[in-house]
Amino acid sequence: MTDILRVDMLTRHFGGLAAVSNVGLRLAEGELVGLIGPNGAGKTTVFNLLTGVYPPSAGTITFSRDGRELALGGRKPDVVCRAGIGRTFQNIRLFKDLTVLENVEIALQQNHRYSLAASFFRLPPFARTEALVREESMELLALMGLAKVAGEQARNLPYGDQRHLEIARALATRPTLLLLDEPAAGMNPAETAELTGLIARLRTEFGLTILLIEHDMSLVMKICERIYVLDHGVVIASGSPGEVRANPRVIEAYLGEEV
Amino acid sequence: MEQLAQQLINGLSLGSIYALIALGYTMVYGIIQLINFAHGEVYMVGAYVGYACMTFARLGFFESLLIAMVVCGALGVVIERVAYKPLRDSTRIAALITAIGVSLLLQYTMMAFVGADVRTYPALPDYLTASFHIGGVVISAQSLLIIGTSVLLMIALQFIVHRTRLGKAMRAVSMDADAARLMGINVDNTISFTFMLGSALAGAAGVLVGVYYNSINPLMGVLPGLKAFVAAVFGGIGIIPGALIGGYFIGAAETLVSGYFSSLYKDAVVFAILILVLIFRPAGLLGKNVREKV
Amino acid sequence: MANPMVRTLLTRGVPLLLLYAVVLAGLNLGLIDDYLMATIATLCINIVLAVSLNLITGFTGQFSLGHAGFMAIGAYTTGLITIAVPTVPGFIAGLLAGGLLAALVGFLIGLPTLRLRGDYLAIATLGLAEIIRILLNNVEFTNGAAGLAGIPQMMDWNWFFILTVGSVLLIRNFLRSSHGRNAIAVREDEIAAESIGVDATRAKVLSFTVGAFFGGLAGGMYASYFYFIKPDTFGFLKSIDILVIVVLGGLGSLSGSVIAAVLLAAISTVLQQFTAVRMILYALLLVIIMVFRPQGLMGSREVSLRIVGRLFTRKPTEPDEPEATR
Numbered sequence: 065m066t067d068i069l070r071v072d073m074l075t076r077h078f079g080g081l082a083a084v085s086n087v088g089l090r091l092a093e094g095e096l097v098g099l100i101g102p103n104g105a106g107k108t109t110v111f112n113l114l115t116g117v118y119p120p121s122a123g124t125i126t127f128s129r130d131g132r133e134l135a136l137g138g139r140k141p142d143v144v145c146r147a148g149i150g151r152t153f154q155n156i157r158l159f160k161d162l163t164v165l166e167n168v169e170i171a172l173q174q175n176h177r178y179s180l181a182a183s184f185f186r187l188p189p190f191a192r193t194e195a196l197v198r199e200e201s202m203e204l205l206a207l208m209g210l211a212k213v214a215g216e217q218a219r220n221l222p223y224g225d226q227r228h229l230e231i232a233r234a235l236a237t238r239p240t241l242l243l244l245d246e247p248a249a250g251m252n253p254a255e256t257a258e259l260t261g262l263i264a265r266l267r268t269e270f271g272l273t274i275l276l277i278e279h280d281m282s283l284v285m286k287i288c289e290r291i292y293v294l295d296h297g298v299v300i301a302s303g304s305p306g307e308v309r310a311n312p313r314v315i316e317a318y319l320g321e322e323v
Numbered sequence: 324m325e326q327l328a329q330q331l332i333n334g335l336s337l338g339s340i341y342a343l344i345a346l347g348y349t350m351v352y353g354i355i356q357l358i359n360f361a362h363g364e365v366y367m368v369g370a371y372v373g374y375a376c377m378t379f380a381r382l383g384f385f386e387s388l389l390i391a392m393v394v395c396g397a398l399g400v401v402i403e404r405v406a407y408k409p410l411r412d413s414t415r416i417a418a419l420i421t422a423i424g425v426s427l428l429l430q431y432t433m434m435a436f437v438g439a440d441v442r443t444y445p446a447l448p449d450y451l452t453a454s455f456h457i458g459g460v461v462i463s464a465q466s467l468l469i470i471g472t473s474v475l476l477m478i479a480l481q482f483i484v485h486r487t488r489l490g491k492a493m494r495a496v497s498m499d500a501d502a503a504r505l506m507g508i509n510v511d512n513t514i515s516f517t518f519m520l521g522s523a524l525a526g527a528a529g530v531l532v533g534v535y536y537n538s539i540n541p542l543m544g545v546l547p548g549l550k551a552f553v554a555a556v557f558g559g560i561g562i563i564p565g566a567l568i569g570g571y572f573i574g575a576a577e578t579l580v581s582g583y584f585s586s587l588y589k590d591a592v593v594f595a596i597l598i599l600v601l602i603f604r605p606a607g608l609l610g611k612n613v614r615e616k617v
Numbered sequence: 618m619a620n621p622m623v624r625t626l627l628t629r630g631v632p633l634l635l636l637y638a639v640v641l642a643g644l645n646l647g648l649i650d651d652y653l654m655a656t657i658a659t660l661c662i663n664i665v666l667a668v669s670l671n672l673i674t675g676f677t678g679q680f681s682l683g684h685a686g687f688m689a690i691g692a693y694t695t696g697l698i699t700i701a702v703p704t705v706p707g708f709i710a711g712l713l714a715g716g717l718l719a720a721l722v723g724f725l726i727g728l729p730t731l732r733l734r735g736d737y738l739a740i741a742t743l744g745l746a747e748i749i750r751i752l753l754n755n756v757e758f759t760n761g762a763a764g765l766a767g768i769p770q771m772m773d774w775n776w777f778f779i780l781t782v783g784s785v786l787l788i789r790n791f792l793r794s795s796h797g798r799n800a801i802a803v804r805e806d807e808i809a810a811e812s813i814g815v816d817a818t819r820a821k822v823l824s825f826t827v828g829a830f831f832g833g834l835a836g837g838m839y840a841s842y843f844y845f846i847k848p849d850t851f852g853f854l855k856s857i858d859i860l861v862i863v864v865l866g867g868l869g870s871l872s873g874s875v876i877a878a879v880l881l882a883a884i885s886t887v888l889q890q891f892t893a894v895r896m897i898l899y900a901l902l903l904v905i906i907m908v909f910r911p912q913g914l915m916g917s918r919e920v921s922l923r924i925v926g927r928l929f930t931r932k933p934t935e936p937d938e939p940e941a942t943r
Binding site: 115116117140141142145146150151153157158159160161162166169170171173174176177178180182183184185186190193194197233234236237 | 787790791794795796797798799801802805806808809810811812813814815816817823917
């Protein structure tokens with residue numbers, strides 16, 4: 065199996081502080097990998113570097129799609145997204161004033177373009193593409209159990225649905241690699257269990273590779289095939305859930321926190 | 324060479340005035356992130372108060388300056404309490420439009436009271452109209468007065484901001500208003516105090532510009548207000564020394580363009596500088612780029 | 618009524634055509650004098666200006682304080698071209714050239730400055746508009762500060778109707794397309810928009826350029842109707858006037874902009890009698906509205922002509938399709 069993502073020596077400084085240093089990651093196609101670590105370990109910074117929100121201070125990010133390798137370090141977030149990496153945010157960032165449907169449509173329409181003239185004058189490509197985008201968006205919403213609330217403003221959704229909508233929106237970009245930033249944050253155990261099943265299902269259904277940050281160990285240990293542990297911006301351990309759980313360095317990093 | 328020196332002396336006087344106005348912009352922006360468009364009008368009011376003191380009450384320059392500063396300081400607090408405070412939690416665009424509304428209100432209210440005509444500032448006493456020749460360069464007592472007064476005020480401001488409790492509170496609020504509140508700082512009063520300081524400086528600038536240009540009118544605040552804002556942006560908005568550097572730079576640029584090129588284009592050059600600064604160094608000369616936290 | 622196109626045409630077209638006919642009849646019967654027609658002309662121009670600025674500021678979230686600069690470019694281009702070619706084709710070419718030149722300037726200035734955060738952009742656009750005004754004041758071919766006179770008056774009610782309705786319709790279509798949704802996504806959350814593949818810079822520059830085009834078009838309408846233009850007409854205060862309409866109507870509401878333009882035209886006609894205090898009242902109104910209703914009259918909601926249109930099409934209409942623009 066080939067690596068879909070190769071990260072080498074990834075480093076990012078903020079002022080004098082190294083938030084992430086010399087991080088290396090490997091993700092094989094179809095894998096479901098966890099990225100864990102105590103608060104402030106630099107997990108979200110890794111995501112932000114992978115998706116181009118910050119340019120890395122050093123290191124390389126190589127993403128492969130359809131047998132072609134792309135160097136993504138320092139590329140803009142929209143370029144990274146169109147290359148095939150989708151993501152969600154720890155602090156949900158939906159378009160709150162737009163409808164649920166519009167949130168997904170905006171993501172989906174990036175793959176279905178028409179000219180400026182078509183939009184000004186409502187030429188045939190406009191109607192054709194709009195119908196297609198709407199139809200595909202509704203399908204995706206149905207899959208995520210959000211079809212009923214398609215016309216609601218995103219801000220009015222319950223918390224759990226907002227998390228689902230973020231995933232739906234990320235899927236709408238047709239990614240091959242999905243980065244989930246604490247998808248279970250704020251959920252109760254029942255919701256987390258449901259989400260765990262959903263993530264596993266989405267992976268097979270969309271043929272995804274998934275990298276997820278999560279504090280909820282029940283979720284991580286249950287579905288992740290491999291885990292990277294980050295502490296103070298450095299990878300301190302990696303391996304199967306069992307290996308990581310037994311690693312003394314991990315236990316030390318988490319001392320005082322629940323493992 | 325002499326001409327250059329002469330232009331720079333003129334630029335220094337004009338720059339002092341811009342710097343005084345820019346300080347108010349910068350302090351207010353630093354503390355509530357609002358471009359206080361009405362600031363130029365506070366300066367205009369200062370010029371009229373000074374005019375009234377000198378012409379009708381026959382007060383001297385320094386008494387008039389002091390009264391103008393007190394009146395403008397109070398005006399600044401009133402504007403902040405009445406117009407800006409209710410909008411502190413709404414969008415920045417709403418606050419900005421309000422500032423523009425206040426600015427128009429002051430302009431046209433003043434116009435209704437004193438008419439749209441230009442007024443001539445009263446002559447200064449003899450000892451302030453003298454001039455000195457150094458080589459071929461003429462230095463008037465008037466420009467020394469402007470520069471001297473400005474520098475004194477700036478030193479006083481520096482003292483207040485760095486050595487007093489209120490100054491400390493100002494700096495704390497501008498860094499993090501919520502944290503400052505939790506530390507027991509009265510944020511509302513601190514903001515009002517900032518407006519008072521900034522507006523008092525603008526009032527002083529108004530009197531000085533009356534002395535410098537000799538004429539005042541109700542719309543005089545618009546352009547210098549904008550230019551002082553450019554000065555603040557140039558130095559890095561929110562940063563007090565930046566406003567000084569920006570003020571002197573804009574003053575010098577303006578007099579040099581007038582002297583060597585054409586005074587018709589001096590304003591265009593100032594705005595071109597603004598756009599270039601914004602494009603190439605949006606945080607200003609002394610500012611740091613900050614990125615939004617994700 | 619099976620064909621939705623026909624229904625749309627009826628529900629929206631009928632009230633508009635009625636409005637067109639009423640004004641036309643008023644003009645022919647002499648009920649609308651020159652003064653009233655000038656008010657209508659100003660209103661139409663303000664609608665185009667406000668709707669185009671709303672596209673930039675309300676829908677894309679890019680705060681511009683220099684819309685009068687684009688208006689100036691359009692006005693002078695149309696004016697100079699129609700003076701050189703005083704025919705209808707010359708006039709149309711002038712309008713288009715004015716819009717396109719404004720769009721070009723908008724594109725060139727937008728490309729570097731749209732990276733700036735909110736109020737910095739406002740100041741940059743303000744600076745640009747001032748530079749344009751100062752240049753127009755000082756170059757020879759525009760006749761400097763004295764202004765450009767003798768522009769052939771080509772604009773009449775027919776043209777105002779076509780251009781105003783056309784502009785609003787085109788901007789609405791733009792906003793309800795994927796291009797417009799990209800812009801709205803950038804306004805809502807730029808980082809999230811980029812994370813789902815929206816090229817934020819492109820979306821912002823596109824809105825800015827389209828807005829500049831219609832700003833220029835409005836300038837051309839102004840030049841051709843009032844046949845005399847001078848640089849100071851397009852100063853800072855004009856930019857503020859336009860912004861006030863947009864904010865009063867509601868950022869992100871096209872119908873709000875139209876309603877606010879009508880309302881302000883009415884208010885300014887009434888205030889005309891009180892010359893001395895007119896501007897004071899105007900400024901006071903501005904502050905009061907902002908303090909008590911900072912989201913404007915409409916917020917970001919829309920009212921549709923369909924509501925009026927239903928009065929004309931007897932058949933009860935089925936529930937509205939979800940309004941796409943917000």
